[in-house]
Amino acid sequence: MxxxxxxxxxxxxxxxxxxxxxxxxxxxxxxxxxxxxxxxxxxxxxxxxxxxxxxxxxxxxxxxxxxxxxxxGGHAPAYPRHELGDPELAPVRAALRQILDGHSPYPAAVVDRHWQLVDANPALAVFTAGAAPELLGAPVNVLRLSLHPDGMAPRIHNLPEWRAHLLNRLRQQALTTNDPMLYELLDELRTYPGGAGPAAPINDAVSSVVVPLRYRHEGQVLSFFSTTTLFGTPLDVTVAGLAIEAFFPADPATAETLRALA
Structure with missing residues (x-):
């Protein structure tokens, strides 16, 4: 660090x-x-x-x-830091909303550099249903929500595999940015249970190319893979820290369920 x-x-x-x-x-x-x-x-x-x-x-x-x-070094900052609600970032907000709306009926969320939830589409409710209210109070940290035993973790079918994926990603981000808040979050998440035991068997086609998220919802196991979208040439500190986490159905049954929920 x-x-x-x-x-x-x-x-x-x-x-x-x-x-x-x-x-x-x-x-x-x-x-x-x-x-x-x-x-x-x-x-x-x-x-x-x-x-x-x-x-x-x-x-x-x-x-x-x-x-x-x-x-x-005694010089003025070169990069502005606007709040997301400022008029200067109106085009950014519009772009984020367009992406979130366009991704429905599949879940998508915007997070900041500390993994705090900035915005989401209604489909994200498939993941938040059943989570403890204290984990859903602002600011919501999506990694804490994912791995906390009172959050999504009890419903993640392949929790050991998904937990390892999230912790490794956070560790790499902390090493790259040297951000003490990310190191603190990593230390916290490592204390949560769920890392022991073999991963649940996965037979869908997507598991051979990416780590899937298999999530239990109302008696059905839904299967997802995710993508991360960043702004390509940010010049604002706030914009540089934003990422869109989008989840896609990994099989036809999941896609059909999400369309029905919408």
Missing amino acids: VTTTTTVGELLRDWRRSRRMSQLDLSIEVGVSTRHLSFVETGRSRPSPELILRLAEQLDVPLADRNTMLLA
Whole structure:
């Protein structure tokens, strides 16, 4: 994890080490001398905002942390952070709503970078039915809702397999972003039961290519696979953290049930 630091040089050094890059590797990729990069990391040289952004882009630093670097270097942030309800993000809201509505009658949800629920279509109710009210109070964390024993977990037919998939995905996200909130969430979710025992047998065709979610609903086991959609070229911190999690039926029986529920 990136530690709490106060200088831009320390931040750059921590991100470089987290990406397993040497000063030589990074200097070659960015086109600066190793000596100059060393001076920046030790505080002997004050980097320009342009250099900070070039280094941050090469290190694939999230937009919010790029702003932190700029502030630590004595420069203004480069990326705005609007609330999703602000007028500036009206086209984003419209695009999200179009995708959610267009995905019906299949479940879809918008989550932020900490997996908190931002919006969803009505079909998501197939997953939330039966969950404890305290897990559905805002802000709803969809990973906590999924794996908590009072949430979706008792109805996930292949819980060990699905749990392993979610924890691995969260672990990779935490490693990539160095976000302490994601590490805290990962530690919490690891304490939930459901990881022991063999996965339930799966015979549908989709299981040979993706990890399916098999979910018990009113006496029937529904089978899904999921996709994640991100904004391709975000320049706003809020937009950069949004993702659309869409679930598709993995067999005709599931598709028929979802159409009937709609």
